[in-house]
Amino acid sequence: xxxxEEEQLILATxxxxxxxxxxxxxxxxxxxxxxxxxxxxxxxxxxxxxxxxPEAYGGQDLSYTVYAMIFEEIARVWxxxxxxxxxxxxxxxxxxxxxxxxxxxxxxxxxxxxxKRGAICLSEPEAGTDLxxxxxxxxxxxxxxxxxxxxxxxxxGRRAEMLLILTKTDKDARPVYEGISTFIAEKGAPGLxxxxxxxxxxxxxxETCELLFEDFRVPAENLIGGREGEGFxxxxxxxxxxxxxxxxxxxxxxRAAFEEAxxxxxxxxTFGKPxxxxxxxxxxxxxxxxxxxxxxxxxxxxAEKKDRGERCDLEVxxxxxxxxxxxxxxxxxxMRVFGGNGYAKDFPVERxxxxxxxxxxxxxxxxxxxxxxxxxxxxxxxxxxx
Ligand SMILES: Cc1cc2nc3c(=O)[nH]c(=O)nc-3n(C[C@H](O)[C@H](O)[C@H](O)COP(=O)(O)OP(=O)(O)OC[C@H]3O[C@@H](n4cnc5c(N)ncnc54)[C@H](O)[C@@H]3O)c2cc1C
Numbered sequence: 001x002x003x004x005e006e007e008q009l010i011l012a013t014x015x016x017x018x019x020x021x022x023x024x025x026x027x028x029x030x031x032x033x034x035x036x037x038x039x040x041x042x043x044x045x046x047x048x049x050x051x052x053x054p055e056a057y058g059g060q061d062l063s064y065t066v067y068a069m070i071f072e073e074i075a076r077v078w079x080x081x082x083x084x085x086x087x088x089x090x091x092x093x094x095x096x097x098x099x100x101x102x103x104x105x106x107x108x109x110x111x112x113x114x115x116k117r118g119a120i121c122l123s124e125p126e127a128g129t130d131l132x133x134x135x136x137x138x139x140x141x142x143x144x145x146x147x148x149x150x151x152x153x154x155x156x157g158r159r160a161e162m163l164l165i166l167t168k169t170d171k172d173a174r175p176v177y178e179g180i181s182t183f184i185a186e187k188g189a190p191g192l193x194x195x196x197x198x199x200x201x202x203x204x205x206x207e208t209c210e211l212l213f214e215d216f217r218v219p220a221e222n223l224i225g226g227r228e229g230e231g232f233x234x235x236x237x238x239x240x241x242x243x244x245x246x247x248x249x250x251x252x253x254x255r256a257a258f259e260e261a262x263x264x265x266x267x268x269x270t271f272g273k274p275x276x277x278x279x280x281x282x283x284x285x286x287x288x289x290x291x292x293x294x295x296x297x298x299x300x301x302x303a304e305k306k307d308r309g310e311r312c313d314l315e316v317x318x319x320x321x322x323x324x325x326x327x328x329x330x331x332x333x334x335m336r337v338f339g340g341n342g343y344a345k346d347f348p349v350e351r352x353x354x355x356x357x358x359x360x361x362x363x364x365x366x367x368x369x370x371x372x373x374x375x376x377x378x379x380x381x382x383x384x385x386x
Contacts, residue, residue, distance in 0.1 A: 001300055007066050014070055017042060018077045026078040030351055033204040035159070040084060043114065048085060050112030052241065053092050057108035064241070064303035068248035072299075075252025076259075079355040080205035082249045084117075087155050089245065091118030091164045094238040095184065098225045107184055111162065116186070119160035120242075121151040121211060122235060128153070129368050131166065132176045132232065136213065138167035138183060140220065145169075145183065147191075147216040157209030158194050161187050165213075166235055169228040182224045182231035191216035202354030239364060240313060243320040244303055246363035250323035251295045253359065257327075257334035257352045258288045265337055275337070284333045292330065295323035314376035321369040324359035331356040 003011070022039055029036055043049065052067055053059020062070075067089075074082040092111050095103060110116045127133040136149025147167060151157075163185045173179025185192075193212040200208060224234055262285055265276035275281045302315035331352040335342035342349045360366045 001065060003066065007062070010060070010062070010066065011069055011073070013046065014048075014073050017046065018073055022074075022077050022081065026081075027348060027351070030078060030080060030204045031345060035207070036078075036081060036084075036205055039081065040114070043081075043085065047112070049088055049114035049117065050092070050108075051085075052089050052096070053108050053112045054096055057096070057104060058112045059092070059108065064244055064306045065300055067241075068244050068251075068299050068303050071245045071248035072252040072255070075249035076256045077252075078205065079249055079253055079352075079358075080203055082245070082252070083155055083203060083206050086242065086245050086249070087120045088118040088160070090120050090238045090242045091162065091184075093241040094164060094182070094224065094234050097237060098230065098234045099184075100226045102221065103184065103224065107162065116161035117156060117159065118162045118164060119154050119156040120235075120238070121154050121157070121163050121165045123153045124150060125152045125210075129365055131235070132180070134166055134168060134180070136165070136167045137171065138165075138169050138181060138218070140169070143220050145218050145220060145223070147183070147185070147213045147218055149213055150195075151211045151213070153198065153208055154211050155203075155208045156206060157211055158197065158207045163187070163211075164224075164238075165218075166231055169231075173229070177232035178229045180232040181228045182234050183218045184222045184224060185216070185218045186222075189217045201357065202351065203358045204354075236313075240306060240316050242363045243316045243369075244299065244306065246359055247295070247299050247302070247316070247319040247323040250320075250325075250327035250356070250359045251292065251299060253327040253352050253356050254288070254292050254295065254323070254330040257330040257349060258285070258292055260347070260349055260352075261285065261288065261330075261334040261337040264341075268339075281337060284337060288330045288333055291322075291326040295319070295326045298322050313372055314380075317369040317372040317376070320363060321366050321373065324356070324366060327352075327356040327359050 047060050050059035051062050055061045071082050095107050124134050138145040138147045165183045168179050169181040170179030191214045195210045195212045198208045265281050266274050268275045298319040302312050302319040305312040305315050334349045335353055338349050341347050
């Protein structure tokens with residue numbers, strides 16, 4: 001992958017920041033489940049909250065390949081930190097692609113500077129994979145909409161100041177997706193309760209919440225794109241960029257696990273030699289490294305297709321599926337290489353093992369990715385018209 005000078009500089013700056021300012025504190029803050037306030041401030045200064053925003057609105061407008069590389073680097077050091085950026089950047093993507101000119105001008109510069117940060121509210125207690133089954137409604141009342149319902153698993157739900165909310169504006173529409181609309185809501189109006197922070201296995205340092213909307217008022221001009229019924233398409237496109245960032249996070253976690261494992265394997269000795277000289281350990285290292293390299297190539301290939309403006313749900317689905325399953329496998333294999341130490345909080349491997357499963361669930365489960373992949377393949381290889 002050939003990067004221009006500016007892209008190389010951006011990545012070098014991100015790596016240096018992670019090494020100097022995040023790595024030394026990541027383990028302890030993660031164990032305390034502490035929100036990294038100062039680190040987030042530095043990320044704002046570095047322009048990371050506008051990584052995928054067009055330059056016209058103050059953003060960096062980076063290619064998806066560089067965007068993926070940044071997520072890989074951050075997740076390699078602390079996956080939760082990548083989560084603070086992840087849903088925010090999906091919100092930026094949806095507004096930049098589908099927002100009206102007025103919405104882009106009003107929201108993107110503020111999001112880019114990180115003055116306000118975004119969360120995406122799609123999932124509900126009764127609807128995650130099947131997003132068309134959402135029950136949250138938005139009813140028009142003159143110059144505003146009233147939103148009612150509840151959203152579940154909302155990452156950044158407490159600290160984000162702007163919410164992208166998927167709603168039903170027409171419960172009887174057929175097909176169902178034509179009754180779905182998306183809104184940008186700024187916190188402050190009455191009717192929104194953050195009902196709880198969900199206690200999680202991993203993905204620590206940032207909050208994941210349940211949100212309750214009761215006659216929550218959103219101005220009509222905040223309907224994304226200005227037309228009802230477009231929300232499902234907008235969110236599905238936004239999820240392509242989320243799957244690239246989730247895949248890249250998988251790559252970051254897998255790489256971290258591998259790097260720890262290959263280092264430890266050269267230090268730890270059993271039966272008179274370093275464990276890396278036992279063939280059983282070598283097989284693990286070889287498999288981990290091969291799958292990591294394959295993940296990287298799948299991610300870059302999907303990102304390039306997205307940069308060309310082509311439909312890429314097949315490629316993005318493959319990248320997300322493979323890279324995140326690889327993260328899960330590498331985290332477990334690293335734990336085996338570490339033996340008992342892999343299970344101890346003194347070493348980082350147990351953290352990778354707790355962080356990796358979210359990646360196979362979030363951004364659309366890997367079961368769903370397989371369905372999307374198969375659907376695309378059946379279309380591509382259809383024998384109906386031949
Ligand atoms: C830590 C965390 C953070 C999250 N952050 C956010 C966020 O910021 N915003 C947001 O909107 N959501 C968020 N989510 C929600 C996440 O997107 C959903 O959990 C995910 O989409 C799965 O939905 P579900 O949990 O309702 O599972 P379900 O949809 O109930 O699925 C349960 C199981 O059934 C399988 N399944 C479902 N349908 C099919 C089918 N047709 N064929 C085969 N298998 C199927 C699924 O793959 C899964 O294995 C987050 C989740 C977690 C755990």
